[in-house]
Amino acid sequence: MEKADFLSALAVPMENASPRELAEVQTELGDHIADHAADLEAAGWSEADAEAAAVAAMGDPAEVGEALNREFSRFWGAVSRWAAVALILLIVAAFIPVCYSCIYAAQSLAWRIDPQKPMARYFKGLDAVPLDIRMDGADGDVVRFAMEAMTTETLPDENGAEQEWDVAVIGVCIYDRNPFRYVADSYTAAQPSFLTDVPHTHGVRYSGGGVAVPAAAIRIYHVPVHRGQATVTAQYDLFGTYFTVEVPLYWGDGHEA
Amino acid sequence: MDKNNIEHTNLLALKLLSGEDMYGYQMITELERRSEQIFRMKEGTLYPILKRLENAGAVKSYMAEMSGRTRKYYHITSSGLSLLKTEEARWAEYARGVDAVLGGAQNLA
Numbered sequence: 222m223e224k225a226d227f228l229s230a231l232a233v234p235m236e237n238a239s240p241r242e243l244a245e246v247q248t249e250l251g252d253h254i255a256d257h258a259a260d261l262e263a264a265g266w267s268e269a270d271a272e273a274a275a276v277a278a279m280g281d282p283a284e285v286g287e288a289l290n291r292e293f294s295r296f297w298g299a300v301s302r303w304a305a306v307a308l309i310l311l312i313v314a315a316f317i318p319v320c321y322s323c324i325y326a327a328q329s330l331a332w333r334i335d336p337q338k339p340m341a342r343y344f345k346g347l348d349a350v351p352l353d354i355r356m357d358g359a360d361g362d363v364v365r366f367a368m369e370a371m372t373t374e375t376l377p378d379e380n381g382a383e384q385e386w387d388v389a390v391i392g393v394c395i396y397d398r399n400p401f402r403y404v405a406d407s408y409t410a411a412q413p414s415f416l417t418d419v420p421h422t423h424g425v426r427y428s429g430g431g432v433a434v435p436a437a438a439i440r441i442y443h444v445p446v447h448r449g450q451a452t453v454t455a456q457y458d459l460f461g462t463y464f465t466v467e468v469p470l471y472w473g474d475g476h477e478a
Numbered sequence: 479m480d481k482n483n484i485e486h487t488n489l490l491a492l493k494l495l496s497g498e499d500m501y502g503y504q505m506i507t508e509l510e511r512r513s514e515q516i517f518r519m520k521e522g523t524l525y526p527i528l529k530r531l532e533n534a535g536a537v538k539s540y541m542a543e544m545s546g547r548t549r550k551y552y553h554i555t556s557s558g559l560s561l562l563k564t565e566e567a568r569w570a571e572y573a574r575g576v577d578a579v580l581g582g583a584q585n586l587a
Contacts, residue, residue, distance in 0.1 A: 231522075249502060249550050250525060256503040257521070280520030288526035292533055 222276050224254045230282035237293035239301050246289060254279060326400040329436035336367035336394035336439070343441040344370050347390060350471050356413075359460035361398045364413055366455065366468050368392035374443065386419060389444045389453055389470050396437040404438050412440050413457040413466075419445035446470060487527050488536075489565040490517070495537060495554040496562055502528065502550070528552055536561050 222230075228247045235243055254275045261271035279285065332339055337351055347370035354366040370390045378384045393413060395404050426443045444453050452467035494505050494512075506521050531537045536558035542551050554562070 245550075246525070250522065252501075252547070252549060253503045253506075253521065260507075278520070279522035282522070285520075285522035285525065288523065289529060292526055292529035 222273070222282075224251060224258075224272055224276055227254065227276045227279060227282045231286040231289075234283060234286040235290045235293070237290050237295045239305075242293060250279065250285075322401060325436045329396050329400040332394055332437040332439070333363070333365075333396050333400075336365055336392070339439055340368045340392035340394070340441060343392065344368060344390065347372055348473070349390075352391075352468070354466060354468060356457065356464050356466055357462070358395065358457060359462040361402065362395055362404055363398060364457060365394045365396075366391060366466070367394050369468070369471060371470065371472055374445075376445070386445050387448050387450075389442075389446050389468075391415070391442045391444060391453070391455075391468060392439060393442065393455075394437065394439045400436055403436055412438070413455045415442050415444040416454040416456060417445050419447060486565075486569065487519070487523075488531060489562070489569055491524070491527055491531060492536065492554060492558055492562040492565065495552055496559065499551045499553045501552070505552075531558065534561075 228251055231250065232243055232247065235246070238246065254272070257275035257278060258268075258271040261274055262268060266274065337349075341349075349368055349370040352366045352369050356364045356366075358364045369392070372388050372390055373385045374388045375383050376386050395412065397404055446453055449472065450470055452469050454465055455468055456465045457463065490509060491505065494500060494508055500508065502524055503521075506519070506524060509517050509519075528537065528539075532539055532552075534557075535555060537552045537554055539550050539552050541548055543549075
């Protein structure tokens with residue numbers, strides 16, 4: 222029998238020992254066999270014979286394992302295993318908020334570096350142009366107008382008849398300057414609104430976006446506009462912070478009207 | 479008889495450790511040397527005995543490096559020294575009984 226076989230057979234009856242305790246016992250008895258074999262080799266034995274003799278001198282691994290197993294408490298063995306599981310769960314539970322904060326912060330940082338990326342899927346098939354208009358919002362927020370595309374959409378007129386209207390699709394990203402802080406208030410309150418005087422439509426609608434993480438938000442606005450209109454007005458009013466901003470409209474080829 | 483054998487193995491293990499801290503293989507070789515090769519036990523059976531003595535608080539184990547190798551050493555505690563005295567007294571009593579029987583038998587012969 223080789224040393225590895227002895228140590229494996231030793232482990233079979235040791236069900237009361239925890240994995241750590243079993244590993245310690247196997248290390249200790251493995252060292253014992255190695256020491257004995259080294260002495261035999263020093264006395265002129267071949268390596269293989271020395272190990273075989275050292276293993277044989279240990280006795281029956283099943284008997285040794287059973288005798289050792291009796292010295293490990295079944296109760297404490299079970300308790301230690303459950304305690305280990307409980308400890309792992311507690312550590313995981315304790316780290317969940319930290320992990321979430323880090324994930325939120327990472328996402329928030331990624332969005333402020335490249336706000337067009339999370340918006341891209343809402344602009345598929347449109348000739349989108351990047352914007353970079355940044356305004357100071359409430360409570361440390363930044364309101365960033367980041368992407369725009371001009372398109373036409375079929376919307377009902379005052380009689381309910383379907384008509385084609387020119388629409389500016391504008392992507393806005395809001396984030397707190399501190400990536401570990403949340404966007405002020407709810408994301409809907411923290412969003413700007415767009416003013417439109419195009420009649421007989423359903424007004425401004427949203428095609429997507431919202432809170433992906435508490436520390437950053439995006440929203441895609443579909444603002445009905447007049448053909449050739451130069452800008453569209455965005456308005457923000459939250460916690461005493463108020464601003465309006467004229468967002469330029471790019472009518473084809475990326476050029477302003 | 480089995481009970482005595484077990485207790486006597488405890489006695490031998492504690493006696494070895496009363497001189498110096500030792501690791502398992504060192505105890506086996508020292509036991510063979512001191513007994514002039516009379517005591518040859520299945521070496522693996524030493525470890526359940528050491529574990530039982532450790533559970534009873536008679537010995538403590540610790541890891542230490544010697545000659546570049548880390549080994550598990552056993553140290554006899556004050557409780558182990560008390561147990562050793564008790565075991566030695568019991569052994570002396572047992573040996574006297576055996577001697578008395580053997581002496582009686584020799585007298586008969």
